[in-house]
Amino acid sequence: MSIEYLNPDGLHKNPAYSQVVVTQGKFRTVYVGGQNAVDSTGEIVGKGDIGQQAEQIFKNLEIALSAAGARLENVIKWNVYVVQGQPLQPAFEVFRSVWGNHPNPPLVTVLVVAGLANPGFLLEIETIAVVPDDIG
Numbered sequence: 001m002s003i004e005y006l007n008p009d010g011l012h013k014n015p016a017y018s019q020v021v022v023t024q025g026k027f028r029t030v031y032v033g034g035q036n037a038v039d040s041t042g043e044i045v046g047k048g049d050i051g052q053q054a055e056q057i058f059k060n061l062e063i064a065l066s067a068a069g070a071r072l073e074n075v076i077k078w079n080v081y082v083v084q085g086q087p088l089q090p091a092f093e094v095f096r097s098v099w100g101n102h103p104n105p106p107l108v109t110v111l112v113v114a115g116l117a118n119p120g121f122l123l124e125i126e127t128i129a130v131v132p133d134d135i136g
Helices: 050-067 089-099
Strands: 002-006 020-024 027-035 075-083 107-113 123-132
Touching: 020 075, 027 050, 050 089, 050 123
Parallel strands: 075 107
Antiparallel strands: 002 020, 027 123, 075 123
């Protein structure tokens, strides 16, 4: 299996994200639906605080990815939905602390939206991960 991260000449190069990812070989693709700041009891964590919500979202993402045999390092694409008017910096700082210094940053799409499924949600993140296929 190979995963190639590309930042072609002619496109902006930014250390926070890649422009293109190409996968080849035997692998599993894991799609994680939008995760928000709800804990295992169904309670919203960090009401009114996008940083606290981001922390809970990453906990949820790690649980979801682990259930499929994946880790955050396997993520090749983030789709981030932010409620209009929310500051991005607190959530970005959480991302940086969780992601660390892993090479090959994933693809990132950030969308500013009018609202999410619950008025208490300030942020939602979905992912696509690619994991080597150990079967066979």
